[in-house]
Amino acid sequence: MHKNLFKEDIMKLSAPKKVVFCISVILIILGLLCTLIPGLTFLGGYQSVIGYWLTFAGGVLLTFGCLLKGF
Numbered sequence: 148m149h150k151n152l153f154k155e156d157i158m159k160l161s162a163p164k165k166v167v168f169c170i171s172v173i174l175i176i177l178g179l180l181c182t183l184i185p186g187l188t189f190l191g192g193y194q195s196v197i198g199y200w201l202t203f204a205g206g207v208l209l210t211f212g213c214l215l216k217g218f
Contacts, residue, residue, distance in 0.1 A: 163212025171209035178202030 163171075181198030212218050 159216075160213050161216050163209060163218065167208060167212040167218060171205040171212065174201050174205030174208065178205060 178198045178201030181194045181201060183198075
């Protein structure tokens with residue numbers, strides 16, 4: 148009748164490799180620092196935009212690391 152939607156074989160996640168995890172954490176930390184620390188003059192007026200995209204890229208990289216086996 149009803150399928151069990153919480154079976155383990157629907158989506159299998161794997162732990163990301165250590166390199167992927169470290170790069171994604173570094174990107175997320177850099178993005179948060181760019182967003183939270185005012186007055187980073189070397190970034191011009193785009194520090195919040197750069198911070199957003201760095202955080203986004205780190206999250207996407209970490210997501211791919213968990214979803215793709217061997218990544």
